[in-house]
Amino acid sequence: MWHLPLFQRVRQQLLPRRRLAIFEACLIGLVSALAAVLLKSGVGLLGAWRVQQSHLLPAWFVLPAVGLTCGFIAGWLVERVAPETSGSGIPQVKAVLARIPIALDLRVALVKLVGGILALGSGLALGREGPTVQVGAALASQLSRWFPTSPDHRRQLIAAGAGAGLAAAFNAPIAGVLFVVEELLQDFSDFTLGTAILASFIGAVVSRLLGGRSLDLNLALSAAKTSFFLQDIPFYLILGVVAGVMGALFNRGIIRSLSVYRNSLRFSLSLRVALAGLVSGFIVVLLPLAFRDNTGLREILITGEASWSLAAIAFVSQFILTLIAYGSGVPGGLFAPALTLGAALGYLVGVGEHSLLFPLGMDSGLPITYALAGMGAFFTAVARVPMTGIVIVFEMTTDFNLVLPLMIGSVTSYLVAERLAPGSLYDKLLEWNGIHIEKESPKEGILTELTAKSVMQPRVETLSAEMTLDEALQAFARSHHRGFPVVEDGKLVGIITQTDLAKMRDRNLSGDTLLSEITTKNVITATPIHSLSNVLYLLDRYQISRLPVVDGRKLVGIITRADIIRAEANHINVKNASPKPRLEPSYIVYETRSPSIGRGKLLVPIANPETAATLLEMAFAIARDRHYEIECIQVMLVSRHSSPSETTVRTAKSRRLLRQAEVMAKKCEIPLHTQIRVAHDAAQAILETINEEHIDILLMGWKGNTSTPGKVFGNIVDTLIKQAICDVVLVKLAASVETKRQPDKKNNSFPPSPHPPLSPSLHFNSWLVPMAGGPNASLAIKLLPALVTLGKDPKIRLTRVFKPSELEPDMTILEESIRQLIRRRKLSSTVTAEPVQAESVSEGIINLVKTEGYDVVVLGASREGMLQQAVKGNIPEAIASSVESTVILVRGAIKN
Template sequence: MNVVPSFHQLLTPKRLAILEAVLIGLVAAIAAVSLKRGIDWLGGWRLQESLIAPAWLLLPAVGLAGGLLAGILVDWIAPEASGSGVPQVKAALAHVPLALNLRVALVKLVSTLLTLSSGFVLGRQGPTVQVGAALAAQLSRWVPASPDHQRQLLAAGAAAGLAAGFDAPIAGVMFVIEELLQDVSSLTLGTAILASFTGGVVSRVLGGPGLRLGFDPLRHQTDFSLHQIPFLLLLGVLAGGFAALFNRGIVTTLRFSRRQVRLSLPIKIGLAGLISGLTAALLPPVFRDTNHLQMFLTVGNADWTMTIGAFVFQFVLTLVACSAETPGGLFIPSLILGAALGHLVGMAEDTLLAGQGQPVLYGLTGMGAFFGAVAKVPVTALVIVFEMTTNFNMVLPLMIASVTAYLVAEWLAPGSLYTHLLELKGIHLELGTVSDGLWARLKAADVMQKTVETLSSQMSLDEVVQAFSRSHHRGFPVVDEGKLVGIVTQSDLDKIAQRKLPGTALLQEIMTPHPITVHSGDTLSHVLYLLSRYKLSRLPVVDHRRLVGIITRSDILRVESDKLRGGADPIKPRAEPSYVVYQTRSPATGQGKILLPLSNPQTAPGLLKLALAIARERNYEVECLQVISVPRHSSPAQVGVNTAASRRLLAHAARQAKNWRIPFHSQIRATHSVSQAILETVQEEHVDMLLMGWKGSTSTPGRIFGDVVDTVIRQAACDVVLVKLGEDWADVEHETTETTALSQASVHTLIHWMRLKRWLIPIAGGPNSQYAITLLPALVSLTQNPEIRLCQVFPRTKAPLNIHTLEADAAFLRQRLHNPVTMIPVCSDSVAEAVIDMAQKDQCDVIVLGASREGLLQQAIHGNIPEAIARHSQCTVILVRKAIS
C-alpha cells in the first residue's frame, strides 16, 4: 500500500533551508536590480539635464532635494536605514537586537535610490547587504526558526545582497565569513553559498553586469612580471596608508557631526547633497557619475592631474556624505580611490620604464587593495576584482598589494571600520560575541529555574484559583509522584466558566496533559525554536519525565542581556526571590503608597524629603526599602547579613516621617538582584509610585540609566519618579550613616530644597509630560516662592506655533500654586540642547520632565533626551514616568 507523504514530511529542515536560501537570493537580487535600474534611470536624467540646463544650478538643487527626501524617509520611518547598513547587519549577527525587517528594507531601498541618483558619491552595494539581510530577517519571522537558523538566514541575505550588487557570488560568501559572521559551519556556509549564487546569477540575468569597468582582457595588457613587485608593494603601502586615513576621517567627521552640528538628519543629508552638487558642477562632466569615473580610471584614460583630482574629489565628498549618515555604501568609493592610486603608480612605472608600464593592471589592483584595507577583508577584495575581471593574471598582483595594504592599514588604524561605527552608537561588540554560537553552546540546564512551584492534578479548582491569586506566575507544571503529567495556565482557568465546572472539580479536568517539554541537555537554540513554533511562554525541563526545572522567555532574555553587556563570564544561576530579613509596619491609613529604595546615605535625606512631600500632598504612605545583595551561589533566605547600618538609616527615616505625620513602613531585603527586589516589593506591597535616585548617566554599554534603573523603569507597573540630585548637593551632605550626621544632613537638605527656586518644566503634550505637570505642586511644596518656567520646544518651521497645551498647563499651575508661571515657546532642532541651553541661561535649579515615549534601545542608539539633559546639566533633574497601562 503506497502512502503519500505529507507536506511536513516532504519539507524536512534541510530541504526547507535550501528553499529559504533560494528564495532569499531571488528576492535580494530583485531588490538589487530594482535599485540599480532606478539609479541608472534617475541618475541618467540628472546627467542629461545637466548638459542642457545650467549645471551650477541643477546639480546642487537635485542634490539638496534628494538628500532632504532621503533624510525625511530615514528620520521619520526607519532610523536604522541610515549610513551604509553593513554595521547594522554586523550588530544583528552578533545578537544585538537591532530592527531588520521589511520596513527597514523598503526605506533603505528608496532612500539609497534618492541619494545616489541625486549625485552622492556613495555606492549601492552596502545598502543591498542590509536590504538582503532585512528581507531574510522578515522571512525568519514568517517561518518559525531557531535563533541559530535566523542568524544563518541573516548571513545568507547579506551574502545574496552583496553578490547581487557586484555580480560576485563567491565574494558575497567571503565577505560574510571574513567580516560579518566569522562562522564556517556547514549549514551556515551552505545556506550562504546557495543564496549568494542565486542572487548573483539572477542579478546578472535581470540587470546585466554589476559594475561597468570598461576592462577588456584582449585590449588591455595585464601580464605579471617580477620587476612589478616593488611597484605593487608601493601601491600596497599607499593604499594601506590612505585607507587608514580614510577610516579615521569617517569616524572623526561623523563624531564631529553628531556632537557639534546641531541640525536634523534631513537637513544634514540635504546640505551634503548640496555640497556634492556644487563640487560636481565645478568639475568636468566625468566627475558627475561614479560609474563613468571608475571606468575612466581603470582603463587608463586619465592623466596625472585628472587622477589626483578624482582621488581628492572622491575622498572629500565621501567624508561629507558619511558625516551626514547618508544612506549609501563605502564599497564603490573605496574602489574608485584604489583605482586612482593604482593608476598613479601605473603611470609612474610607465614613466620610469619608458612606456613599459601597465596602468590598467595597477588600477584594478589598487581597487582591491584599497577596498580590502578599508573593510579589513583582503581575501574578499581579491575575489571581487577577480570575479569582475575573470582574469587569472590579476591574482598575484592582487595578493601582493592587498595583503600589504591590509597590514599597513591594520598597523595605522587597527580594528574594523564597521565596529568603530557601531561604537559611536554605543554598541560594543566584545571579542567573541560574533562567533561563539551562544544559543548552540548553552544548554537548558544552564538557564532553567531549578526551584519550580508545582500543583497536583488532584487539587480542587478552588485551590488552583487561590494558587494563581497568590502567585505572580501565569502557569504551573502539574506533577504527580515527581513526574510531569500536565501544565495549567491562566487561559486554562477560562474552561471553568465555559464548562460550568464546580469548585470541587479536580485540576486534571482543565489542565493540558502531555505538554511540550525539553530535556536539560537540549540547546537553547532548540528551546527558542519550540517557544516560537508553538507560541509558548514557558517550557518544563524534564529528565525521564521527572521535572527538573522550567525555562521562561524572561530567562532567555536575561541571558541575552547579560551577554550583550559584555560579560564573558560564565552564565550565572537565575536569581532566587528576595527575602525580607527586617520589617516594620504602621497603620495603613493612606490612599496609596510610595516605595522609596535607599542605598546611598548621601542622597537619602533629599530623596526622603521629596517622598514625604509627595505623600503629604496625595495622602500616601511611604514604604522605605533597603536592599542587601548576596552572592548568587547563596540563598537569600539562608545567608546571614549585617543589617545594623541599614536599620539605623531606616530608623532615622521613620523619625522624619513621624514628624511629618506620614504613615511609614520599612523593610530590608536580601537578594541576588537589586532590580528584582524592587520589582517584587512593588508587586507585593501594591505600590502606586516608585521614587528612586539616579546618577544621571551610565557607562554600562547598552544601558540608558543604569542596570537597576533600566530594568525598573521598563517593568514596574506603577508611577516612577527618578531624581538626579544636582552637583552642589555634595557640598551639604556627608558620607556617613550615623544618626547624628544624618540629622545634620537633613537640616542641610531642607535648606537646600528651600533654595531650589527656579524650576524648568519642558512639556511635549504626551502622557508622561502631562503627569509631570500634575505632580509639580507636590514637588515644589518644599520651596518658598518658586519660579516656574514652562517651555515647549517646537521644530523650526514657518507655520504658526500651537501653544494651546502650553497655555492650558500654565493656567492649571497658576491655579494650584498661586505663583507666577512663565511660558517659553522655543524653536530648535534638538529638544535636549534647547532645554540644556535654557536651564543654563536662566540658572535653573531643577528640571522636571516626562520620560521619552521611544523604546529604550532606540534611545540608546539615536539619543535619549532625559539622559542627555541629565548628563550635561549641573542642576537637579527629575524624570517622571506614568504607570504602564
C-alpha cells in the same frame, strides 16, 4: 488543508528542513537580485537624466538643485519611515546578526531601495552595494517571518540575503559567500556555507540575466592589457602601504564627518542630506565633466584612459565628496567610493613606477593593473576583509595576472591599516552609535566562562538538622521543592528528598526522629568557583536535579538545571543584545550655591511638585537635627541618541520649583544648594551627584509599587538601592499628604511652609516602627527623633512580628531600640514596645496599620528581615501598596 494561509501550505510541502532551506536560499537569491537590478536601474536612470540636464541647462544650477531636492526627499523618507536605513546598511545587518534588536523587514527594504535611488541618482558620491546588502538582508529577514524558523537559522538566512545582495551588485557570487563568512557571521559550518553559496549564486546569475552588469570589466578589459613583472613587487608593496595609511585615514574621516554633522549641524536628517546634495553639486560643477558620473569615472581609471592629473583630482575630490555625503546620514554605501579611491591611488602608483623604470629601459606594469590592484587594497584597508577584496576584483575581471598583485597589495594594506586603526569601519560605525558587538563564544566557552557563583540562587530554603521527621513532612507539604539541604549552624550536613521520606515511611520510623539521624550524609556539592561545565557534569554524572554550593562547609547557594538554562539564555540573548547606546555623563545646566557650613549633605531629588514640599520638610527636619546642608536636584531627561552636554533644554519650570525650595530653606535657615542636570538616565544623574557632592543621605519619593517586570521598587529606585554608597531614605507619601499641598497650576510651584522655622505642619502623629535588628534598623532609630518633629504630640510604637509557632517573642531588640532613643535625645513623644503575632512580616504590619490607623510606617530593613526579603520577596512594596499611611524605607550606606 486549503484553509491554511498560502505560506503555511508551501512550508508543509517543502518539509523536511533541508529541502525548505534550499527553497529559501533560492528565493532569497532571486528577490535580492531583483532588488539589486531595480536599484541599479533606478540610480542609472536618475543619474543619466541628471547628467543630461546638466548639459542642456546651466550645470551650476542643475547639479546642486537635483542634489538638494532628491537629498531632501531621501532624508525625509529615512527620518520619517525607517531610520534604520541611514548610512551604508552593513553595520545594521552586522548588529542584527549579533542579536541586536534593530528592525530589518520589508519596510526597511523598500525605504532603502527608494531612498538609495534618490540619493545616489542625485550625484552623492556613495555606492549602491552597501544598500543592496541591507535590502537583501531585509528581504531575507521578512521571508524568515513568513516561514517561521529557529533564531540560528534566521540569522543564516539574513546573512545569505546580504551575501546575495553583494553578489548581485558586483556579479561576484564567490565574493558574496566570502563576505558572509569573513565579515558577517564568521561561521564556516556546512549549513551556513550551503545557504550562502546557493543564494549568492542565484543572485549573481539572475543579475546577469537581467542585465545588471554593474562592473562587468570582462568586455572592457582583456588579459593582454594587464601585466605583472618581478620588478613590480616593491611597488605593489608601496601601494599596499599607501592604501593602508589612506584607508585608516578614510575610516577616521568617516567617523569625524558623522560627529561634525551631529554636533555642528543640529537640524533634521532631511535637511542634512539636502545640504550634502547641494554642496556636492557645487563641488562637481567645478570638476571635469567625467566626475558627473561616478561609475564612468571609475571605468576611465581602470581602462587606462586617465592622465595622472585626473587620477590625482579623482582621489582628492572623491575622498572629500564621500565624507560630505556619508556624514549626513544618506542611505548610501562605501564599497563603490573605496573602489574608486583605490583605483585612483593605484593608477598614480603605476604612473610613478613607469616614470621611474622607463628611463632605465626596464619593463613595468601597466597603470591599469595597479588601478585594479589598488581597488582591492583600498577596499581591504576600509572593510578589513582581505579575501573578499581580492575575490571581488578578480571576479569582476577574471584576470589571473591580477592574483599576485591583488594578494600583495591587499595583505599589505590590511596589516598597515590594522596597525594604525584596528577594527573594521563597520564595527567603528556601530560603536559610534553606542552599540558594542562582542565576538560570540561557542557554547563550551560560555559554560567555561560562567561559574556556579554567578548562576546559583544565594537564598536557599533549608531544614535544620534538629527538625523532626514530622516537621520535615509539613515543610515538604508547604513547599513545591522536592528536596532540601539540611544545615546545622549554617553548615551543610546532608540533604533530604521526597524519595528519602518515602523510604523512611517504609521503615516505620517515629515522627520524633531527628533529620540529623536520617539525612543523606555524602552530599555531592559544588564550590563557588566551579565552572558550569563542571556543574553540568556533576548533575549528569549523579542524575540529580539540584546541587548545593558550599564554601568550605558553609552553604552559600544552590544551583539547578533550570538555573543553568536561564543563565545561558541570558548570556546569549541579553548580554549580547543590549540595544542601548552608551550613556554619557549628566550635564549641569543650572546651579545655585549657599555657604558650605554643614557637617554633611542630604540630597533631595525633586520630580513631582505635589510631593516636593513634604519631602523638603522631612529633609529640613533631618538637616536641622544633624546640622546638614541640602542639595536639591532636578533631572531633565533627553534621548539616548543625543548628548546631554549638547542638547538644548527649557529649564523655566524647573527653576521656579527650585526657587520655591530656596524660599522654604531660607525661612528655615537651612543651607540649600540647587542644580538642574540633563541626563540620559535619572538614576545615573543622581548617582553622579552623590559621588561628586559627597552626599551622606539620599531622601527621595517612592510611589510604593512597581509594574516593571523584574524590578522590586522600580527602575530608578532599584538602581539607587543597589548602587548608592550613602544612606538611602525612600518615602511613599499617603494620599492625604500628597493632596494636602496642592501645587499652583499656573507656575508649577508649591506653597512654602507656613511657619518659619519649620513647624509640625503635617499629620504625622502616630508612628509604627517594625524592628528585627541589624544596622538598617539602627539607622531608622537614629532618624526618628528628627522625623517625629513633623507631627504634633507624636506617639511611637516599636514592634516585632513573631510567628504563632514561637512560644514567646524575643523583646531584646525592642528594649535596646528604646534605650537608643533615650540616649539619642529626650523625646516628648510616647514610646511603646509591643510585639505582634502573624504568619508573615507583611501580613502582621498591614493588619496592624489597618486596625490602629498609624500615620507613618518606618521600615528599618534588617540583615535577615526587611531589606534582604525586599530584594527577594518585596515586603516593602506589599506593605506600601496595601496601606493608606506614609511608608518610609531606610537603607544604610554601602561599605566599600
